[in-house]
Amino acid sequence: AQSVTQLDSHVSVSEGTPVLLRCNYSSSYSPSLFWYVQHPNKGLQLLLKYTSAATLVKGINGFEAEFKKSETSFHLTKPSAHMSDAAEYFCAFTNAGKSTFGDGTTLTVKP
Amino acid sequence: DVKVTQSSRYLVKRTGEKVFLECVQDMDHENMFWYRQDPGLGLRLIYFSYDVKMKEKGDIPEGYSVSREKKERFSLILESASTNQTSMYLCASSFRGRFNEQFFGPGTRLTVL
Numbered sequence: 001a002q003s004v005t006q007l008d009s010h011v012s013v014s015e016g017t018p019v020l021l022r023c024n025y026s027s028s029y030s031p032s033l034f035w036y037v038q039h040p041n042k043g044l045q046l047l048l049k050y051t052s053a054a055t056l057v058k059g060i061n062g063f064e065a066e067f068k069k070s071e072t073s074f075h076l077t078k079p080s081a082h083m084s085d086a087a088e089y090f091c092a093f094t095n096a097g098k099s100t101f102g103d104g105t106t107l108t109v110k111p
Numbered sequence: 112d113v114k115v116t117q118s119s120r121y122l123v124k125r126t127g128e129k130v131f132l133e134c135v136q137d138m139d140h141e142n143m144f145w146y147r148q149d150p151g152l153g154l155r156l157i158y159f160s161y162d163v164k165m166k167e168k169g170d171i172p173e174g175y176s177v178s179r180e181k182k183e184r185f186s187l188i189l190e191s192a193s194t195n196q197t198s199m200y201l202c203a204s205s206f207r208g209r210f211n212e213q214f215f216g217p218g219t220r221l222t223v224l
Contacts, residue, residue: 009151034212043115043201043215044154090153097142097161097205098169099213103153 002027004093006102014110019063019078021105023091026072033074034092034099035065044090050074061085081109114138115216117202123222130189132219134202140214141207143185145169145177148199148218160185161207192223 007022025031032051036044048059055067061084065076074091086109091102118133136143142161146154146169156169158177166177174196178186185204189196199220203213 036215041218043217044203044213045215046212049212094211097207098156098159099144101146101154103151 002029002031002093002095002100004091004100004102006089006091006105008105009103010106010108012108012110013081015083016080019076019081019085019107021076021089021091021107023074023076023102024072025074025091025093027093027095029095031074032094033065033067034094035059035063035074035076036090036092036101038088038090038104040087047076047089081107083109083111085109115202115204115214117200117216117219119219120217121220121222123224124189124192125224126193128189128192128223130192130221130223132187132189132200132202132221134185134187134204134216135183136185136202136204136214137183138204138214139182140204141182142205142213143179144203144205144213145175145185145187146201146203147171147196148201154201157187192221194223197221197223 003026005024034049035047050067058064092099115136144159145157160179176188202216205211205213
């Protein structure tokens with residue numbers, strides 16, 4: 001069975017400092033992995049996706065993620081946080097058209 | 112731009128009422144999904160559909176049913192609403208294929224009194 005674990009339920013950073021949101025997956029299949037962002041009272045929006053073409057994936061708003069098969073990880077990073085990055089972030093694993101989502105990480109950005 | 116719309120942003124219903132949540136997408140996506148989102152539990156899949164008149168149970172189908180009579184529309188039905196169904200409901204759609212991301216609607220916050 002596939003599963004996704006987001007290792008931190010809350011992450012707090014100062015504006016201008018790096019962001020790291022951690023995601024580990026478990027699957028016997030070659031995974032397709034996604035990061036989504038949800039701003040308050042909005043639906044989820046795709047940040048980036050891993051489709052096996054390249055292990056370092058660049059997304060929108062300066063985010064990127066690196067797929068590491070040996071560590072079964074797909075951590076999301078951004079070099080410099082902006083106030084507008086404050087939101088909830090979800091890692092997801094997709095197989096046969098169905099997605100399994102992590103429990104989410106709430107990112108707080110302090111001025 | 113892909114658009115996924117949901118019929119209501121906020122809904123308040125009474126225990127025992129039959130509740131319909133509607134979702135419409137305009138991108139000719141084959142797949143459509145209904146999730147509920149609760150604090151600390153992430154998104155949990157209720158039902159999904161990969162074609163008209165087709166449906167599959169997700170992880171938490173109990174107390175819910177769905178209908179997909181047209182490709183663009185996917186309805187979630189609470190046969191007899193209960194207070195533990197108070198939640199945020201999110202609809203999503205996608206093209207068929209494992210690398211295709213889902214596009215989400217804005218959500219319906221349902222309160223059952």
